[in-house]
Amino acid sequence: MLLTSLSPCASAQPRLSFAFADAPASVSPCPTFHFPFCARGNSRSMTHVAKASRGSRPGARNLQTEEEGGMIIDFDEAKGEETNGFSPSGGGFGGREEEDKKYDRDPEFAEILGSCLDDPQKAQSKMEERLRKKRNKILHTKTGSAEPMKVKFNKFDFSNSYIWFEFYNSPLPKDISLICDTIRSWHIVGRLGGCNSMNMQLSQSPLDKRPNYDAIQGANVTPTTFYNIGDLEIQDNLARIWVDIGTSEPLLLDALINALTQISFDYVGIKQVVFGGSEFENWKENLTSEEMGYSVHKI
Numbered sequence: 001m002l003l004t005s006l007s008p009c010a011s012a013q014p015r016l017s018f019a020f021a022d023a024p025a026s027v028s029p030c031p032t033f034h035f036p037f038c039a040r041g042n043s044r045s046m047t048h049v050a051k052a053s054r055g056s057r058p059g060a061r062n063l064q065t066e067e068e069g070g071m072i073i074d075f076d077e078a079k080g081e082e083t084n085g086f087s088p089s090g091g092g093f094g095g096r097e098e099e100d101k102k103y104d105r106d107p108e109f110a111e112i113l114g115s116c117l118d119d120p121q122k123a124q125s126k127m128e129e130r131l132r133k134k135r136n137k138i139l140h141t142k143t144g145s146a147e148p149m150k151v152k153f154n155k156f157d158f159s160n161s162y163i164w165f166e167f168y169n170s171p172l173p174k175d176i177s178l179i180c181d182t183i184r185s186w187h188i189v190g191r192l193g194g195c196n197s198m199n200m201q202l203s204q205s206p207l208d209k210r211p212n213y214d215a216i217q218g219a220n221v222t223p224t225t226f227y228n229i230g231d232l233e234i235q236d237n238l239a240r241i242w243v244d245i246g247t248s249e250p251l252l253l254d255a256l257i258n259a260l261t262q263i264s265f266d267y268v269g270i271k272q273v274v275f276g277g278s279e280f281e282n283w284k285e286n287l288t289s290e291e292m293g294y295s296v297h298k299i
Contacts, residue, residue: 145269149261156276158245159227163256164280165239168269170293175268180232180297182263183241186256187299190226190245195252198222224249232297238283241299 108130116123145168155161171179189195199221202211230242245252253275264270274280287294 142266144263144265144267145271146265147269147271149264149270150272151257152272152274154274154277158248160242160244161276162240162242162278162280164274164277164283166271166274166280167237167239168271170237171234171239171268176232176234176295176297178263178267179239180299182259183229183232183256184299186252186259187226187229189255190224190249190252193223193225195249195255196221196224197249197251198224200251224252226252229299231299234293234295234297235283235287236293238280240280240283 112123112126112130115126165179167175199218201213201218205211224247226243227246228244232239232241257273260270260273
């Protein structure tokens with residue numbers, strides 16, 4: 001280990017000494033060089049330690065120059081590269097390597113951004129070429145149905161009813177997961193009173209005026225809630241779920257219908273949704289075996 005010390009306004013002649021502090025008896029003394037150094041402003045003595053460490057590959061050696069509580073500079077002799085960072089004692093950043101991981105993930109995109117100011121037309125053509133090459137990764141083909149989802153009501157009771165779903169095909173596991181997440185979110189929003197048609201101040205306010213919300217009025221409206229919900233049951237291309245909304249709130253049904261309509265267009269085709277009714281065509285109450293296509297999914 002080689003110790004070098006820079007002392008402010010020292011003598012012009014370098015001095016050679018040996019450092020034995022905290023060194024084991026088996027380790028040879030470390031030579032220390034003192035160089036003259038003059039700095040303006042606040043001067044302080046800086047001790048630089050040059051350490052040689054074994055690299056992970058043969059013939060590679062890393063040299064570190066460390067200032068106490070300051071910056072670490074790593075030299076890789078094999079590559080001739082330098083890495084700047086802060087020492088752990090200084091509590092700073094991890095170095096250029098961390099920045100490379102964050103900002104240098106896509107060199108192609110960095111090149112496009114770098115040339116957008118000098119040559120906008122060239123940057124635009126590169127971006128269009130990139131979109132053509134990676135179109136399949138950026139734009140996903142819709143797997144839903146172009147036919148509009150039908151909505152029917154059959155003696156629907158807000159406090160005790162089934163909601164029935166008929167798909168064009170048997171839903172895949174990812175489709176079932178999407179439907180469950182949608183119904184779960186719908187239940188949470190309804191249980192928290194998010195769908196209250198008695199407090200729609202912003203949607204009913206004029207569009208040409210600045211929106212204004214009356215907190216006192218919002219706090220005094222009759223609250224709505226979503227009492228209870230069952231599990232999603234599936235038989236082949238049919239599904240049902242039991243709900244107890246409690247209060248008669250049509251806005252809650254509108255929210256669900258809007259979400260299911262978009263799902264039917266983009267992801268999984270839904271032929272119809274029926275609110276209410278204790279029976280549905282082709283649904284078999286005695287079919288409870290997974291081998292026959294029956295499954296239950298927790299909401």
